[in-house]
Structures are given as C-alpha cells and as structure tokens.
Amino acid sequence: MNPSLGRRRLLGYVGTAVAGAAAGAGAGVVGAQALEETPAKPARSEALPRVVSPYGVHQPGVAAHPTAVTEVVALDLRPELKRSRDRESLARLMRVWTGDVESLAAGRGTPGDTAPWLAAVADLTVTVGLGPGLVGEEWGIAAPDGFARVPAMKHDRLQEEWTGGDLLLLVCGADATTVGHAVRRLVADARPFATLRWRQQGAWRGRDEQGRPQTGRNLFGQVDGSANPKPGTDLFDTTVWIDRGPWAGGTTLVVRRIRMDLPTWDELTRAEQEESVGRRLDDGAPLTGGTELSDVDLAARKDGRWVIAEEAHARRTHPSTNGGRRLFRKGANYELVGAGGESETGLIFQSFQRNLTGQFVPIQQMMDAADALNEWTTAVGSAEFAILPGFGEGEWLGHQLLA
Amino acid sequence: MKHLPTCTTRRPRLRSSVPAIALALLLGTGLVACGEDSADSAESGGSAEAADSLVVTDPWVRATIGSEDATMTAAFMTLDNDGDEAVTLTGASAEFAGRAELHEMAAVDGEMGMRKIDELVLEPGRGQLLQPGGHHVMLMELDGELAAGDEVELVLELSDGSEVTVTAPVKEFTEEAGHYHDHDSHDHGDDDHADEGGTKDGSKHGTKGGAGDEQP
Ligand SMILES: [Cu+2]
Numbered sequence: 034m035n036p037s038l039g040r041r042r043l044l045g046y047v048g049t050a051v052a053g054a055a056a057g058a059g060a061g062v063v064g065a066q067a068l069e070e071t072p073a074k075p076a077r078s079e080a081l082p083r084v085v086s087p088y089g090v091h092q093p094g095v096a097a098h099p100t101a102v103t104e105v106v107a108l109d110l111r112p113e114l115k116r117s118r119d120r121e122s123l124a125r126l127m128r129v130w131t132g133d134v135e136s137l138a139a140g141r142g143t144p145g146d147t148a149p150w151l152a153a154v155a156d157l158t159v160t161v162g163l164g165p166g167l168v169g170e171e172w173g174i175a176a177p178d179g180f181a182r183v184p185a186m187k188h189d190r191l192q193e194e195w196t197g198g199d200l201l202l203l204v205c206g207a208d209a210t211t212v213g214h215a216v217r218r219l220v221a222d223a224r225p226f227a228t229l230r231w232r233q234q235g236a237w238r239g240r241d242e243q244g245r246p247q248t249g250r251n252l253f254g255q256v257d258g259s260a261n262p263k264p265g266t267d268l269f270d271t272t273v274w275i276d277r278g279p280w281a282g283g284t285t286l287v288v289r290r291i292r293m294d295l296p297t298w299d300e301l302t303r304a305e306q307e308e309s310v311g312r313r314l315d316d317g318a319p320l321t322g323g324t325e326l327s328d329v330d331l332a333a334r335k336d337g338r339w340v341i342a343e344e345a346h347a348r349r350t351h352p353s354t355n356g357g358r359r360l361f362r363k364g365a366n367y368e369l370v371g372a373g374g375e376s377e378t379g380l381i382f383q384s385f386q387r388n389l390t391g392q393f394v395p396i397q398q399m400m401d402a403a404d405a406l407n408e409w410t411t412a413v414g415s416a417e418f419a420i421l422p423g424f425g426e427g428e429w430l431g432h433q434l435l436a
Numbered sequence: 437m438k439h440l441p442t443c444t445t446r447r448p449r450l451r452s453s454v455p456a457i458a459l460a461l462l463l464g465t466g467l468v469a470c471g472e473d474s475a476d477s478a479e480s481g482g483s484a485e486a487a488d489s490l491v492v493t494d495p496w497v498r499a500t501i502g503s504e505d506a507t508m509t510a511a512f513m514t515l516d517n518d519g520d521e522a523v524t525l526t527g528a529s530a531e532f533a534g535r536a537e538l539h540e541m542a543a544v545d546g547e548m549g550m551r552k553i554d555e556l557v558l559e560p561g562r563g564q565l566l567q568p569g570g571h572h573v574m575l576m577e578l579d580g581e582l583a584a585g586d587e588v589e590l591v592l593e594l595s596d597g598s599e600v601t602v603t604a605p606v607k608e609f610t611e612e613a614g615h616y617h618d619h620d621s622h623d624h625g626d627d628d629h630a631d632e633g634g635t636k637d638g639s640k641h642g643t644k645g646g647a648g649d650e651q652p
Contacts, residue, residue: 125587129605136494144496144512145607222607225585 080244082155082207087138089423090282091274092430094158095361095385096264098246099239100205102212103365105288105381106220107198107416108227110167115199118172124435126200126226127161127421131429133219134159143218151214155206159215161430162201162286162418174434177280177419179388183287186401188411195290195414198230203286203383209234233290233414235365235381248317248325251380252293252366253409255310256317259325260351261361272359272392273385275422279433282422285389289382290367290414298409309405311347319347344405355399358392361385379413389417487598489519490558495604497575498568499584506581510539511573511590511604512566517558524595525556532588534577541570550574555595568609584608 085093109115114122133143138157142149168176185191202219206212212234220229241247251257262269270276273284298306307313311320311329321330321340329347331354333340341348352359365381386392400407421431495513500506517523528536539550556571558564566572573590582588586606591599 122585125585125605128587129585129607132494132496132605141494144494144605145498145609147609222605224608225583 078244080240082153084139084154085156085158087134087159088425091284091423092158092160092420093423094160094203094205095273095284095420096269097156097158097205099237099249099363099365100156100158101207101239102205102209102234102236103363103381103383104202104204104212104216104232104234105365105383106202106204106216106232107164107230108200108202108220108223109230110199110227114226115166120173120435122226123167124429124431126223127431127435128429129222130159130161130202130219131424133215133222134161134430137215137218143222145222146218148214151210153208153211155208155211157204157206157211157215159219160201160203160205160286160420162203162420163431164197164199164201164416164418166199168419175279177275177278177283177285177388179390179392180285180417180419181390182417183389183394183397183415186397186412188401188407189415190292190411190413191415192413195231195233196416198416198418200227201286201288201416201418201420231414233288233365233367233381235367237363237365249364251364252295252368252378253298253306254314255312256314256325257364257380258362259312259317260328260347262359268359269361271387273361273387275387280419280422281433284385284387284420285393286418286420287382287384287386287389287393288414288416288418289384289412290379291382292377292379292411292413294409294411295378308342309345309408311341311345342405344403346400346404346406349400349404350396355396358396359386360392360396379410385420484519484521485598486519486521486523486594486596487600489517489521489560490523490525490592490594490600491516491518492592492600492602495602496607497582497588497590497604498609499586499606500578500582501584507578508574508576509578509582510568511575511602512568513573513602513604514563514565515556515558516563517560520560522560523558525558525592526554526595527593528573528590529593530575530588530590532579532582533575533590534579536576536590537574539572539574582606 085097087093110123113119136143136146137152137159140152140154140157142152146152163174165176165180165182168174168180200223202216204212204215204219206215216232237249239246239249248256248258262272275281275283275285301309303314307320312318313320317325319327319329319341321327321333329341329351331339331341331348331351339348348354361384363383363385365383366379367381368376368378370376384393422433424430424432493514493516495511497511498509500509503509511528515525525538527538530536537552538554538556540553541548541550543549544551550572552574553571556564564571573592575590584607587603588606589601589603591601593599
C-alpha cells in the first residue's frame with residue numbers, strides 16, 4: 034500500500050547504524066501511531082528501557098506510555114489493622130513502599146532484597162492506590178469526589194477472586210521478569226501490614242517495529258485506545274487529575290477484568306467485526322474515514338443508515354454520546370492457560386478519571402445498555418482505587434493524606 | 437551539591453521519611469533549619485560539615501522476631517560521599533540499642549566472621565555498601581524485639597563531630613539468618629579496610645562472600 038512501509042520495516046531490524054540515513058525516510062506512514070509528532074526516524078534507542086523517575090506531582094505510571102508488561106496487584110489490609118483504623122501502620126507501609134519504588138525504578142534491588150540481581154532498568158513504574166475500604170470518615174481520609182464502588186451492570190459476571198481490594202500496586206515495565214520481581218518484593222515488604230488478594234498480569238504492544246510509540250491492540254485485533262486524551266494536554270489534565278484538596282495530583286482507577294470470547298468473535302466477518310466497533314481493523318481509523326487519530330463522524334449516513342452503527346462501541350463511548358464525559362484508558366491483554374491447555378482470554382481494562390461516579394459510571398452504563406461488543410465481552414472482575422498523588426525526593430507516598 | 441548551606445549547630449536530618457536520605461532533604465530540611473545568614477557562609481567555603489556530604493540510600497534493619505538471639509541485629513544501607521573531602525564514619529548509635537558499632541566481615545583464622553572497625557573512610561565521590569555479608573552497623577543490647585514493619589532511627593557519627601540521622605524500616609531477611617547472632621568480639625582496630633569504595637549500584641554485587649574483595 035505504501036511503498037515506504039516495507040523499507041521502514043527493514044530498517045527497524047538493521048538497527049541504529051543506519052539511523053542517520055533513514056531519518057525522515059518514511060514520514061506519513063501512520064498505521065496505529067499514537068503520537069502524531071513522533072519523529073519518523075528510526076528510534077531504537079528510544080525504545081531501550083530507561084529509568085522512569087518516581088518523583089513528581091503525579092505518580093508517573095498513570096500517564097506513562099504503556100509498557101510491554103502490566104501487573105495489577107490488589108492487597109487487603111490485615112483485619113486487626115483495619116478494625117483499629119491504624120493510620121500509622123498504613124503510613125509505615127507507604128514509607129516502606131516508597132523506598133522500594135525508588136530503588137526498583139532505578140534498577141536496584143529493594144532494601145533487604147533477597148534477589149537484587151533481578152532488578153533492572155526496565156521503564157518500571159509502580160502506581161499505588163487505596164481501595165474504598167481505606168478512605169472515608171472513619172479513616173480520617175477524605176474520599177476523592179465521586180469515589181465509590183462501581184454499581185452492578187447487567188452484563189457483569191463478577192467473580193470474587195478478581196474483585197475489590199484495599200490497596201493497589203500497578204506495576205508496569207519492559208519485561209515480565211523485572212516486573213514479577215518488583216511485585217514479589219513489594220508484596221513481601223507489605224506482609225506485616227497486608228495480604229495478597231489477587232494478581233493479574235497482561236501484555237501490551239505499545240511500540241512498533243521501530244520502537245516508536247503506538248496505540249497497541251487488544252485480542253480482538255482492534256487498535257485500542259485511539260480516542261484517549263493525550264498526556265500533557267489540558268484535556269488529559271482535566272480528564273484525569275484531581276486538582277484540589279488532599280488528593281490533588283492523584284486520580285481514580287477502575288480495573289475491570291474483561292473476558293473476551295475469541296472463538297465466537299472469530300466467527301464474524303471482518304465487516305461485522307468492524308461495524309461492532311465503528312473502526313477499521315487494520316489501522317484503527319474510524320469507518321467514516323481519516324486516520325487512527327481522526328474523530329469518528331457520528332452524523333455520517335450512507336444509504337439511509339448510520340455509518341457508525343447505533344450500537345457501535347465508538348458511538349456508545351464517544352464523549353458526545355456521554356455529555357462530554359471522557360476517560361483515560363489503558364489495557365493489558367491476558368491469556369490464562371489451564372493445565373489442559375484451555376485458556377481464558379481477555380483484557381485487563383484500566384480506566385483513569387478524576388471523578389469515578391461522574392465519568393466512568395455513566396459511560397459504563399451507556400455501554401452496558403446497548404454496546405455491540407457486549408456480545409463477546411464480559412466483566413468478570415472489578416475494583417476501584419483512589420490513586421495517591423505523587424511524591425518528591427525525601428517525601429513518601431501518601432504523605433498528603435496520612436502525615 | 438557543592439553549595440549546600442551549612443549550619444554550625446547540628447540538626448537531625450533525614451527524619452521525615454524512610455527512603456529519605458538524599459539531596460532534596462539535605463537541601464530542604466537543612467535549609468529550613470539553618471539561619472538565613474548561615475546559608476551564605478557555605479558559598480564562601482565556610483565550615484562545611486562532613487554530614488552534609490554523606491548521602492544515605494536504601495537503609496534497612498534486619499528484624500529480630502524469630503531469631504535465635506534477639507538482642508542484636510544489623511543495619512544496612514548505601515553510603516555515598518557527595519562532597520569534595522573525605523568523610524569518615526567513626527561510629528553509630530541508636531536509642532533502642534545499648535551498643536552500636538561499625539563492623540566488617542573478614543577471614544579470621546580461615547573463617548569468615550565479623551569484627552569491629554574504628555572508622556570507615558569515604559573518599560570524595562566514593563561510596564560503601566553496608567550489606568549482609570559485608571560491612572554493616574552492628575546493633576547490640578537491644579531493648580526489645582524488632583519486628584518487620586517497624587521503623588527505627590539510628591545515628592551515624594562522623595569524625596568532625598557531625599551526625600546523620602537515618603530512619604530505616606525493619607525488614608525480614610532470611611538469608612544468613614544466624615549471621616548476626618554469633619558475635620565475634622575480636623577487636624582489630626585496623627583502619628586500612630576503609631579505602632575500598634563501593635559503587636552506587638553496588639546492590640547488584642553479591643552479598644554472599646561480599647568481603648572477598650577486602651584486604652584487611
Ligand atoms: Cu556485626
């Protein structure tokens with residue numbers, strides 16, 4: 034289709050030695066490219082894992098570009114600490130985790146690490162949040178505006194084993210060995226305070242063959258996340274970050290474990306698959322034209338019918354269908370393989386928003402009512418967390434709320 | 437780092453947080469604790485304390501719960517000298533320990549054991565790992581058990597009389613569990629061990645037999 038595409042793919046394999054010669058060679062190839070202004074030159078070195086500073090107004094994992102591996106971990110505070118509303122213990126856990134996050138992000142083992150050699154520079158971020166059981170009056174921790182459990186949806190088939198939790202660790206990184214090590218150390222150091230509730234691991238292809246950021250695809254093959262507000266923009270800030278009070282700089286997260294029925298999805302024709310979403314499968318562009326990042330044209334009609342079907346996912350979730358409400362979403366594909374080789378497949382869906390009840394819930398209800406994708410997707414797990422604001426050097430996670 | 441404001445009075449530092457430790461705190465807390473005029477004296481190369489140059493990262497203390505001898509344990513951390521002059525540690529103290537000493541691991545009569553050292557010299561730009569199997573701060577005559585999840589404070593004493601207070605989490609550690617109970621009272625007092633510099637990413641180096649590169 035595009036003559037330069039083959040060449041660019043080739044350049045991706047030959048590496049940095051030809052970087053200069055290749056610069057600018059293929060401007061205009063968009064594909065599933067998330068960041069429009071990303072330079073067209075090969076960017077292998079950009080794709081190499083780096084140290085992501087853990088410091089800042091926000092925890093860096095929220096806005097960071099999706100990494101290859103995501104692990105979501107929920108823990109429960111020990112019953113005796115919960116009963117006594119032991120804020121001091123909670124604060125100590127946050128300080129222990131802060132030290133762990135600082136060392137893991139830098140590629141060092143944690144203090145007291147039994148296997149520090151497994152720590153590595155890996156784009157590692159650790160995002161920490163508190164569940165509904167640890168915020169509110171009885172804890173003396175004001176809940177963020179609109180922070181509450183997600184109400185039951187008629188298509189939900191929630192399983193206890195993937196639902197709820199008092200504490201969140203969202204660990205993202207370039208490889209599963211490093212991420213798994215980080216999770217084990219963080220969970221081990223939490224042991225005096227909290228016990229593991231569930232772990233969910235998923236994968237994402239957030240970079241193309243040349244190392245450039247791209248949107249990535251879910252297991253239906255769809256480019257997934259094209260309509261996201263872009264980090265660093267005002268739209269992102271107003272969508273995601275809490276802007277006042279003790280949670281300023283934080284956000285809220287809904288984690289949904291969405292089972293996807295691949296065998297029945299595979300029975301559809303490509304046209305049926307594309308119609309259910311309202312986007313093309315090859316490049317993620319709306320069926321109304323343009324490129325991946327073009328807005329869908331919800332008013333477009335052809336032969337007396339909507340080009341974007343009434344129940345198409347892109348219409349049901351579009352801000353104009355939802356009173357302007359938006360989310361910032363991330364995904365991680367999972368495949369849980371059983372002993373006999375059968376597997377459960379799906380998406381660990383993560384929705385970040387300033388106001389959970391004001392943004393996520395109505396959009397989810399709009400989908401629950403009539404989204405075409407409901408036929409092949411089922412939420413089997415759900416959890417809500419208030420994501421702590423960021424911290425600076427010498428500070429600790431949650432000091433704004435627990436100090 | 438070169439132009440840290442200094443105070444003539446010593447102040448507790450690194451107090452507000454466990455990971456604490458570093459530059460920002462020195463700049464932050466130190467600055468606040470200082471009188472306004474003293475901020476200038478550092479610029480003119482005045483009396484900088486050694487404590488201003490000592491950067492402590494990743495501190496932790498081994499829990500005693502479940503150990504054979506709960507009266508002693510050890511503290512570990514990474515030390516860096518970020519200043520222009522040598523920093524010499526001469527000792528340590530902690531309210532919860534009757535006695536605290538700087539220790540190294542060394543072969544004594546063919547067997548690895550730990551022994552007290554009188555000082556630990558960090559040349560400018562050099563560091564030293566305090567880790568299981570290597571140098572550590574020995575904490576003895578503890579006044580109670582230390583459980584994983586606790587938080588303790590200890591003070592590092594420097595040769596110019598300045599001090600650095602370190603807040604450290606207490607963590608479980610099973611490797612070499614018996615190591616810090618079999619206290620070897622050999623008191624060598626030689627100081628030539630102190631010139632090997634650790635590295636900042638030294639936690640990647642082995643902990644077992646970590647004293648192998650030392651020549652006491
Ligand atoms: Cu010792």
